[in-house]
Amino acid sequence: MHPSSTTREPTPALVIIGHGMAAQKLLEQLVSLSPDQQLPWPVTVIGEEPHLPYNRIQLSPLLAGETRTEGLISQQADWFSRHGITRISGDPASQIDRAARCVETASGGRIPYQRLVIATGSRPALPLPLPAHLPKASSVNDWPPGLMGFRDLKDVEQMQAACLAGRQAGAGALVIGGGLLGLEAAEGLRKGGLEVTLLQRSERLMNRQLDEVAAGLLERELRERGLDIITGAHLEEWLESPAGRISGVRLTDGRELHAGLTIAATGIRPEIEFARAAGLACQRAIQVDGHLLTSDPHIHALGECCEVDGETFGLIEPIWAQIEVLARQLLAQPTPPYRNAPLATRLKVSGIDLYSCGELAPQPNDEVLVYQDHALGDYRRLLLREERLVGVVLYGDVSAGNALFEALKAGTPLTRIREDLLLMPAEALARLTQDGPPTAPDDPSGKPGTQDMTDQHRDRDTTDKTDKTDNTPDTFEEAA
Numbered sequence: 359m360h361p362s363s364t365t366r367e368p369t370p371a372l373v374i375i376g377h378g379m380a381a382q383k384l385l386e387q388l389v390s391l392s393p394d395q396q397l398p399w400p401v402t403v404i405g406e407e408p409h410l411p412y413n414r415i416q417l418s419p420l421l422a423g424e425t426r427t428e429g430l431i432s433q434q435a436d437w438f439s440r441h442g443i444t445r446i447s448g449d450p451a452s453q454i455d456r457a458a459r460c461v462e463t464a465s466g467g468r469i470p471y472q473r474l475v476i477a478t479g480s481r482p483a484l485p486l487p488l489p490a491h492l493p494k495a496s497s498v499n500d501w502p503p504g505l506m507g508f509r510d511l512k513d514v515e516q517m518q519a520a521c522l523a524g525r526q527a528g529a530g531a532l533v534i535g536g537g538l539l540g541l542e543a544a545e546g547l548r549k550g551g552l553e554v555t556l557l558q559r560s561e562r563l564m565n566r567q568l569d570e571v572a573a574g575l576l577e578r579e580l581r582e583r584g585l586d587i588i589t590g591a592h593l594e595e596w597l598e599s600p601a602g603r604i605s606g607v608r609l610t611d612g613r614e615l616h617a618g619l620t621i622a623a624t625g626i627r628p629e630i631e632f633a634r635a636a637g638l639a640c641q642r643a644i645q646v647d648g649h650l651l652t653s654d655p656h657i658h659a660l661g662e663c664c665e666v667d668g669e670t671f672g673l674i675e676p677i678w679a680q681i682e683v684l685a686r687q688l689l690a691q692p693t694p695p696y697r698n699a700p701l702a703t704r705l706k707v708s709g710i711d712l713y714s715c716g717e718l719a720p721q722p723n724d725e726v727l728v729y730q731d732h733a734l735g736d737y738r739r740l741l742l743r744e745e746r747l748v749g750v751v752l753y754g755d756v757s758a759g760n761a762l763f764e765a766l767k768a769g770t771p772l773t774r775i776r777e778d779l780l781l782m783p784a785e786a787l788a789r790l791t792q793d794g795p796p797t798a799p800d801d802p803s804g805k806p807g808t809q810d811m812t813d814q815h816r817d818r819d820t821t822d823k824t825d826k827t828d829n830t831p832d833t834f835e836e837a838a
Contacts, residue, residue, distance in 0.1 A: 372688065373461055373471035375451040376629075377405030379414055380661035380677050381477040382432050387685040389441050398689070401443045402469055404461065408448035409511060410435065415674070421514050421546030430511075451478075454636040456654055473656060473688060476633055476644060480626035480662040480672075482507030485534050486593045486607070496631075504604035505596075505620045508543045517543075520619040521550030529618025530554060532606055536563040536589070538703070540623035544585055547621070555615060556580075557591040557607070559624075567703050567714035571730070572737055572753040579710055579735075588615075628663045628670060643670050648695025650684045660684055669698045676701060702763045704756065713759035716749035716766050717741060724748070727780045740780060745773045758784040 374381050381403055389395050405411075412430035419425045438445045446463065453462040454474070461469045482498050493500065498507045506513055524530065529552075533544040536558025544556045558565075562573035563580075577587055597606040597614060606616040628643035639645045639653035643665040650658045661677045662670070671677055679696055686693035702715035718741075720726050725742040734754060740762070741749030747766045752759055761784045765772065772779055775786035 371399030371472045372401045372475065373469055373473070374401065374403040374475045374477055375454075375461060376477035376479060376663075377403050377407070377411055377445070377447065378477065378479050378661075379411070379432075379674075380479070380681065381405075381475070382411040383678065384475065384477065384660065384681045384685060385441075385443060386433075387681050388688065391685055391689055391691065395441070397442055399472075401441075402471075403443060403445055404449070404451050404463060404469070405445070405447040406450035407510060407512075410447075412511065414510065417508070417511070417514050418542035418546055421508075421517055421543070422549045427511065451632065453632055454657075456636055456657075459656060471656070474658070475684070475688075476652075476657065476659040476663060477661050478629040478633075478663045480628050482509055482622055483625040483627045485622055485624035486596060489596055489598060492602075502598075502602060502604050504599070504618070505622065507622055508539055517547060517619070517621070518550065521547060521552055524618050525551040527618065532557065532615055532617035532620045533623060534593070534607070534621065535623035535625075536560065536587070537566070537623065537625075538564065540621070541580070543621050543623055545580070545583075547619075548584055552619075553586070554584075555586040555588065555617070557593075557615070558587070558589045559591060559593075561590050563587070563589070564712070564714075567718070567751070568712065568753075569718060569739060569751055571728075572712070572739070572751050575735065575737055575753050576710065576712065626662065626672060628665075630663055633659070633663070641665060641668070648683070648697060649687045649693075650680055650696065651687075658684055658687075666696060666698055673701050673703065700763075700767055702750075702759065704759065711752075711754060711756045713752040713756035714750065715759070715763045716747070718749060718751070720749075729780050738780065738783070740783075742772070745771055745776070747772060758787070761787045 374384065385401070385403065388397060388401070392398060411432040413432060416425055416430045420427065420430065435445070446467075449463045449465045449467065451461050452464045455462065459471050459474075461471060461474065463469070484495065484501075488495060488502065492502060495501050498509070501507075506516060508517070520531065531547045531552045531554045533540050533547070533554060533556045536556060540556060540558075541563065544554045548554045562568065562570055563576050564573060568576065577589075581587060592610040594608045594610045596604050597608060597616065599605045604620055606614065606620060608614050630640050630644050633644050633652075634640045638657065644652055644659040644663055646652055646659050646664045646666055648666065650660055650664065652659050660680055662672060664671070671680075676698065683693050683696040700716055702713065704711075704713050720741055721743065723743070727740040727742065729738040730736065731754075736754035737752070738755075739751040740747060746769050747762060750759070750762045750766065765787055770790070772790070775790050778786040
């Protein structure tokens with residue numbers, strides 16, 4: 359336990375359960391919005407890991423040897439002391455006593471609260487039930503040896519040790535899941551010197567973000583680097599060693615794939631067990647309203663462990679937006695409610711750039727614009743519906759991604775730049791912005807145009823549904 363010192367009243371007004379990226383960002387936002395950057399009440403944050411808060415997005419570069427552990431740390435211990443924040447690490451919350459407004463920790467501590475924020479994140483999901491003779495796993499800590507997720511610093515340390523042992527013993531690794539997180543894990547293990555086989559249930563990699571062409575380009579590049587990729591792979595059962603170690607999988611087609619280490623990167627499960635035990639309303643995750651308030655008026659939930667209007671979260675952008683709302687709500691500052699909106703996914707794996715947002719599958723009357731430069735390895739596909747952008751897939755050159763995403767969210771009419779949109783998207787969109795909004799049909803000038811659609815498409819910004827996926831330089835986790 360690492361509590362910081364404070365001279366304020368001993369009873370915290372705010373307690374935060376979980377000290378991952380979302381909780382730390384909330385703390386920083388609360389400090390930033392407070393007068394003179396001094397919180398108006400004491401805060402206690404309870405973390406499961408025995409570390410200072412760190413940037414989990416950088417775990418993939420850490421595994422690949424592209425950064426060092428100390429470079430991941432978000433804030434040093436003195437930052438918490440300066441702002442009257444008590445940090446409890448390595449002693450996770452175990453129970454919420456709503457009647458007493460108190461949080462109990464694994465060591466038996468009891469911490470009272472006036473306001474409580476649950477930011478417990480998620481756990482890796484098993485792609486296949488464990489063998490019947492093994493006890494049911496309640497968390498990744500209960501998985502048998504040889505099988506692990508890819509979620510925290512401890513996982514990276516174990517994977518790095520496995521790389522060293524595997525190089526010496528000639529053992530390979532198996533990664534299950536061809537989404538963002540699986541690709542990053544596979545590439546990191548390959549760079550660590552292991553022979554890696556990647557299994558993807560779908561017929562293409564990143565099937566929620568990429569069309570067949572972009573997925574094919576990605577697969578070809580990864581194969582050329584040395585990854586063995588099996589798509590259309592359906593698992594039948596785990597393989598075990600005589601000592602009870604997971605040693606690979608058997609596929610439904612009868613193939614047996616053996617490995618010294620197996621990584622499950624097939625999605626996430628919101629961590630809601632003790633929230634549910636406390637009687638909070640939960641479905642897939644903890645149900646909250648637009649101000650991140652649960653069914654208990656004294657308790658909020660944030661990030662991967664919560665759901666808003668049936669949507670759960672794995673990318674940074676919506677969680678950062680939630681934090682902005684929640685910080686102002688806790689400080690009694692005016693704020694509009696959080697609403698779900700379209701999201702973008704970006705992946706960068708050692709020189710491979712991908713960008714995807716909006717819808718992937720075209721509807722019957724949609725227009726699909728495609729550009730490909732085989733020499734440069736660039737691919738671009740834009741999906742238009744009634745002259746408005748509804749889907750983007752970029753491979754290679756992703757420099758126009760943010761501009762295209764903004765046009766998609768705004769529902770901007772693109773008729774005037776239609777001819778240049780595919781070949782020069784960023785330049786065309788910039789020109790559209792410089793020219794100002796198009797003139798209405800009844801404009802006295804007689805110039806052709808379309809009325810400003812900002813108000814008409816305001817609801818579009820907050821109600822469009824897209825697949826939410828996990829892990830990338832912009833993401834916490836990917837559901838493969």
